[in-house]
Amino acid sequence: MLRVEWLVRGRPREGLLVALRDPSQLTSLLEELLLSHYELIHLLVDEEALLPLPPYCAVNAHSILYFWHLDQLHLLEPNHQVDVELHEEWNSTVEEQLRRVQKQSWGFYIPPRAGDHLVLLAKLNGEVVGSAYFNVNNANLDYGVHVVRSHWRKRIGTRFFYEAAQQAKARGFSCFSVVRVLRRVDGTSSDRRALSFYRANNPSVRLKVLRLVLKP
Numbered sequence: 001m002l003r004v005e006w007l008v009r010g011r012p013r014e015g016l017l018v019a020l021r022d023p024s025q026l027t028s029l030l031e032e033l034l035l036s037h038y039e040l041i042h043l044l045v046d047e048e049a050l051l052p053l054p055p056y057c058a059v060n061a062h063s064i065l066y067f068w069h070l071d072q073l074h075l076l077e078p079n080h081q082v083d084v085e086l087h088e089e090w091n092s093t094v095e096e097q098l099r100r101v102q103k104q105s106w107g108f109y110i111p112p113r114a115g116d117h118l119v120l121l122a123k124l125n126g127e128v129v130g131s132a133y134f135n136v137n138n139a140n141l142d143y144g145v146h147v148v149r150s151h152w153r154k155r156i157g158t159r160f161f162y163e164a165a166q167q168a169k170a171r172g173f174s175c176f177s178v179v180r181v182l183r184r185v186d187g188t189s190s191d192r193r194a195l196s197f198y199r200a201n202n203p204s205v206r207l208k209v210l211r212l213v214l215k216p
């Protein structure tokens with residue numbers, strides 16, 4: 001259990017991050033936590049766990065956190081035709097390519113962060129078709145994997161997992177990970193697509209992260 005401070009709409013709020021091994025302990029744990037007046041509780045639990053939520057509590061945000069252990073990799077066969085460029089630093093041309101990929105994958109653009117990200121750019125016959133940001137500080141693929149819609153289902157996304165595994169190994173990590181913040185608690189069609197893709201590549205550990213709130 002970790003006590004943390006979150007910024008919610010610019011205002012710091014105290015919260016708790018709780019990793020729960022035994023879901024049946026949730027109710028008693030919540031009663032203790034709620035009595036201590038925590039405003040925000042984030043619960044980290046096995047993705048398949050069924051959670052008996054008490055009636056005064058609701059889930060108002062849902063994410064997934066998947067890990068791939070390098071000694072237990074069971075990835076799908078990747079696309080070998082694409083070339084994957086690595087950029088520790090990037091210029092406006094690379095940024096423009098990233099913007100184009102993300103606009104054609106999930107519709108908006110999040111730029112890479114210097115100091116955190118190694119940019120991976122996939123090219124097919126010279127055309128930029130995919131991107132990912134490998135976080136060199138924690139081996140997470142920040143903001144997930146992106147492939148231009150017209151090139152979906154060619155195992156280009158899968159290729160980024162191979163590249164992430166290589167980067168993680170070269171940098172002394174034992175695993176790499178990915179997070180997806182679901183757009184709706186029960187998941188949209190694009191959430192389901194992304195999760196199907198991640199699960200098809202056999203993550204070693206699958207966790208869900210639930211934000212719990214008190215019902216008025």
Ligand SMILES: CC(C)(COP(=O)(O)OP(=O)(O)OC[C@H]1O[C@@H](n2cnc3c(N)ncnc32)[C@H](O)[C@@H]1OP(=O)(O)O)[C@@H](O)C(=O)NCCC(=O)NCCS
Nearest residue numbers: 105144145146147152153154155156157158194196197200
């Ligand atoms: C998710 C995404 C990266 C997948 O890229 P991709 O190159 O099409 O994926 P791959 O071809 O490597 O797929 C590997 C496997 O994942 C599964 N998969 C991929 N897309 C799927 C879909 N739309 N529905 C169901 N399963 C899917 C399949 O099992 C697939 O293997 P198969 O084609 O042999 O059946 C791509 O759809 C995308 O860019 N989506 C929008 C951006 C996004 O939401 N990214 C995740 C951010 S967290």
